[in-house]
Amino acid sequence: MLRKFSLLLVFLVATLTVRASTILIPMDDTQTDHLKAYGITYWVLDSEIDAWWLLNYRGGSFAFQHSRAFERECLTRGVKYEVIPDAKFDAIIADIANPEKNMDAMKLEKAPKIAVYTPTFNFREGTSVQPWDDAVTLVLTYAEIPYETVYDTEVLGEELAQYDWLHLHHEDFTGQHGRFYRAYHTADWYRRQVAYQEKLALENGFNKVSQSKLAVVKKVREFVGGGGFMFAMCSATDSYDIALAADGLDICAEMYDGDPVDPTAQSKLDYTKTFAFQDFKLRRNPLEYEFSDIDHNPRRVSKDQDYFTLFDFSAKWDPVPTMLTQNHFKTVKGFMGQTTAFNKRMIKSDILVLGENKPADEVRYLHGNFGEGFFTFYAGHDPADYQHFVNDPETDLSLHPNSPGYRLILNNILFPAAKKQKRKTK
Template sequence: MVLRKLSILFLLLCATTVARASTILIPMDDKQSDHLKAYGIAYWVLSNEIDAWWLLNYRGGSFAFTHSRAFERECLTRGVKYEVIPDAQFNAILAEIADPERNMDAMKLEKAPKIAVYTPEFNFREGSKVQPWDDAVTLVLTYAEIPYETVYDDEVLKDRLAEFDWLHLHHEDFTGQHGRFYRSFHTADWYRRQVDYLEETAARNGFEKVSQLKLAVVKKVREFVGGGGFMFAMCSATDSYDIALAADGVDICAPYYDGDAIDPNAQEKLDFSRTFAFENFKLQRNPLEYEFSDIDHNPRNVSQDQDYFTLFEYSAKWDPVPTMLTQNHNKTVKGFMGQTTAFRKSTIKSSVLILGENKPADEARYLHGNFGEGFFSFYAGHDPADYRHLVNDPETDLSLHPNSPGYRLILNNILFPAAKKKKRKT
């Protein structure tokens, strides 16, 4: 890796006069052949200690960086469309972006964030070494060739999160109710192994219950975010995370999950001041229902052919963070389901930004907020390229969806921590 970096730097120093006076522009509008791999190129450039530009709202949120033959070859190898433009033309683009009348901004990207994915590494699926569902973030990171490390309960409790800039949580149940899969899957081999593994992990770390283990993990994640980290969550990791925080010290697990009864006054004992995004929600008291609370907008009166959500348009110069997180070549994104499919707006705190919504259905799909010195994003649904992904369905092949607007939102969050911090103008 060190030799590869040195060779790239050498190529940059030894480039021709034309190359030195040139910029590579990666367009992110409809002309881009592979939007997802384009993020991987931007990350790769940063990992070679070369700064890049993220041109917010310019041609779908394009990327730009100093021209080199090595970077050009990488774009060709990965099938990413690019343009080599003279520096004078790039400076004209920057001048256009700087125009106060244009809703654009140029964001400097300086450092490739170190990424952690919270995921187990034990055998869930019969005959394999993976869970019985895929994870949209690990799928797109792998496809875009962006490196990441995996952590789970043991690593989190040993304070390994301090090694990372960015943490992803996906189809996880932080309430200790094993995903509420009991009714449908309690006899399945993968479910029994999941329960056994988590109970062993809890005991190994000094906890009597899985719910206590997960609460300790949730608190470590809260420390990570409060100290300046970035947490991105999808599907059931969104609402179950906040429910666990609100229920600190309250037993909300039925005997199916922890061997003893639910606190009959659990609802009244919830403390919403502890949560990141949600408040005033009602717990689902039926322990066999595949639902945690009324945060999830269920039932939904939305048919599959009309299930879309719209991204908000923010002022790039005044609100660069939400602008970065909503960069896309389409502002209308096809919806997709999950254990947590959409957020009921009445349960969202007023301090939290709604980045994407299905307005006719009065539901939010994509949220962002601050906690302490850090940030979090909650993205509802399981797989942006698979409308109704079921347990034991095969993994999504992202080579069939290289221009997915839904997957682009995940990658926006990946690059967000690389941005040079600007003072907020409001």
């Protein structure tokens, strides 16, 4: 009887050992849906289960403890996964720890709370659909990562403190209504936008939209300085820094704010206030669809040659930029926007360039620190739509589940889940 009990005990222990396993989500070119893989990892973190981000291992794979619920979710969302014994996972971690390997294992501990800065008013009668898409809200929705929206009133009302991560997209923080005047000032959606922005400014105690947007920019700066993470794309990148540099100056032509521009504004710009850019020149023609020479325009890059290369970083020494550049391709197809590419000469020396088109001498992707927080600027509008025009239909990401350009956005979304580390590169 005792022998039977002992055999049963051995069998139970062996069974438990076999069942002690890990789910590995490969992120190399074998993955069926890279974008939803991030959503799975976020969902695991949101379930208060830690995960691992295996930097430079099979395209930046994810791993977490096995459960049938997690496995079912992978199957439901069409994400490729592997169930491996813990002993094999331990061997992978040991291999990653090898100082000869440019890999690292980053522990992810908490799902970041995400806010998207976006208006909710009706651009067109009976609809809140904007005349352009927003790559971040598209990919968050596709990946099934929850987010909340904020706009001027919420930001000025100190609500940013509730969030870990803030996204800014196709926004004009200079108060010039995107410089759409020449092409769209008679369009109904443009008139609605202007009326809404002016009404919102007055409700928040400002006489001009430019003053209201500057106040928003300063609140975002406080958010980042206090330890938050800000991710900006398209015109929200350069217009953000221009607004900071032009603090106290009138750079808006009469058609935008009712009075003339300060003719001496250029000489009074204060570049010490900006996050990433310096020594830029404002575009003086108010009808031009461009704010400054930060945007690398005119470009001499044809569509078939429009690619940018991600930098290789030391995973063990520079985990932050390594996380932000995880991908299954090192060369990413370029895409246009109001701000398509950053002029390399205008980027401050302490900013970390993550991706560039070296032959064209333009930067597409950069990262920096401000105070206790971080920011990333990603040029272009929609990684899966080379030249997105006003009123074009939004991108269907089910047609682009393995988009390397969209992966860069999702790298930034998961980045705050890792324990904050300052990069060691000087």
